[in-house]
Amino acid sequence: MSAHLVIRNARVVTCDPARGGLGILDRGAVAITGGEVTWVGPEAERPGATREVDAGGRLVTPGLVDCHTHAIFAGDRANEFAMRAAGKTYLEIAAAGGGIGATLGPTRAASDDELLALLAGRLATAIAAGTTTIEVKSGYDLTVAGELRLLRVIARAQQRGAPRIVPTLLAHLVPPERRADRSAYVAEICDQLVPQVAADRLAASVDIYCDEGAYTLAETRAILGAAKAAGLPVRGHVGQFADLGAAELLADLAGLSADHLEQISDGGIARLAAAGVVGVMLPGAAVQLRLPVPPVDKLRAAGVALAIATDLNPGSSYAEELPLQMWLATTHFGMTVEEAWLGVTRHAAKALGLPKVGTIQAGGPADLVVWSVDDPAAVPYRYGSAARLIDTVYAGGVCQRGTA
Ligand SMILES: [Zn+2]
Structure with a gap:
């Protein structure tokens, strides 16, 4: 034939x-x-x-695979970029009212059609740079109804065909208005949001930001446990600023990926390798936040498959193009050209649980x-x-x- x-x-x-x-x-x-x-x-x-x-x-x-993006949001944080360029740290900017919380207002205020148009524009830029599969996380509303809305807008973008979109429910952090009752908020995520997302098939996995200023290890265990109970695979933002032990937890839960990994112990690396969890490198965010380079030599020696992603987001990496991340991975992170290619193809697809893609x-x-x-x-x-x-x-x- x-x-x-x-x-x-x-x-x-x-x-x-x-x-x-x-x-x-x-x-x-x-x-x-x-x-x-x-x-x-x-x-x-x-x-x-x-x-x-x-x-x-x-x-x-x-076709390239971008396995870690926060591509659905409204507004921008160019003001924070200027503060950082003037020497302020991520945590200082957050204390001044910046950070993830600063994207919640514009995103909550945007209509579905506005969010869809913003997302579609970013997808068009990505595909022109070779991306044919892209993961898109929720995480800039942080109410139960609002996170479901973001995932439904992502589903509308999915209907349009290319690029292939892999939606993720992200427990990003506890929003400012819920900090006084954070345990009740975590319970809402576990008991309402995660089961609803699973029932409506709105996400392929559940991700969580486990770090200083975000979720604790105990909260991470509860939310990812709820995801597993609902039949959803898990992944995590791990060790961007501090090693709270989430790599070991993801290994226990047979997670798809552990992302960032600027701070990770030798024991955590061994556990990721043994469990076949992909390590996702996000060099654009690391450079912009002036973070240390993840221990690529140790991850490689242990046999952790390494992916590379844009981390497209309005705070630390407003970038849609993977080849630029390949440059940063090879020049700044010490990865080889072969590792850079596998990082944006086969290994990135593995982080999304997609066999044969990449x-x-x-x-x-x-x-x-x-x-x-x-x-x-x-x-x-x-x-x-x-x-x-x-x-x-x-x-x-x-x-x-x-x-x-
Ligand atoms: Zn991220």
């Missing part, structure tokens, strides 16, 4: 674990029918096709990027504007950008 489309004369970066490393095929070809890759191999053996595209020897990679293999989704360069190192190397390095983006076999 002939394919709908064959991309030939390509340097195919399959990221297929069966091939090892980046699984690069020189003079390779990829066949697509419908939304799926049906064949990948040497171009001399390619199947017949309705249409062929000559990639000119350039890179064809999996790879090019038969039976996987036809999410592909045709680049204008032929060396995997050229993408992080020529940082700053990914769009000029991209020729074509296919999501589910449909051309999103470019001419092919």
Whole structure:
């Protein structure tokens, strides 16, 4: 049977674990029918096709996977950026009324349509930079009804097709108006919000920010326990400022990912590795907040799979483009080019619990990027504007950008 489309004369970066490393095929070809890759191999053996595209020897990679974003919010916090540039710390800015709480007002005040338009604009920027799968967290309303509303707006964005959206319920922190009765608030999250999200299938997992100024380890245990009881996988913001022991908890709960990890003990690293929890690196946020570099050498040595994400959010990383994060990961975090690619493809998909996404293999989704360069190192190397390095983006076999 002939394919709908064959991309030939390509340097195919399959990221297929069966091939090892980046699984690069020189003079390779990829066949697509419908939304799926049906064949990948040497171009001399390619199947017949309705249409062929000559990639000119350039890179064809999996569509990029951004596994950690807070892409649904209204307003911005450029004022905080200026304060930070003048030397104020994250915790000082929070004490002055900034931080996550400063995004709650504009987000609560925005209509559903306004939020959808803001989210759609960010998704368009992401897909132009090669992102075909993106995780989007709730977390900027923090009332039960408001968090459900955010997830329903995310579901509307999902209906539009590309990019593939993976929604997450995020227990971000206890909002200012509930600090006096925080245990009752945590109980609402556990007893009302999480079961409702599970019943309405509004999120693929539950995430929590376990850190100083956010949730304690005991609260994290309660909320993630409620998620597991409702049948939802869990992940966490872990050790961005302080190591509260959440890595060990996520290992106990067979979590999908532990994100940030600037502060993590050797014991915590060993537990993540043993439990197969993905470590998600967020270098843009780390640089902007002037945080120490996570212990990448130790994580690598222990065998923790490392993903890289934008952490797109209005406070610490207002950025949609993954190739810029690949540059930061390779230059500032000491990751290799191969690790940077796996971090925004296969390992990021693993953090989202999506097998075959982030790879090019038969039976996987036809999410592909045709680049204008032929060396995997050229993408992080020529940082700053990914769009000029991209020729074509296919999501589910449909051309999103470019001419092919
Ligand atoms: Zn985050």
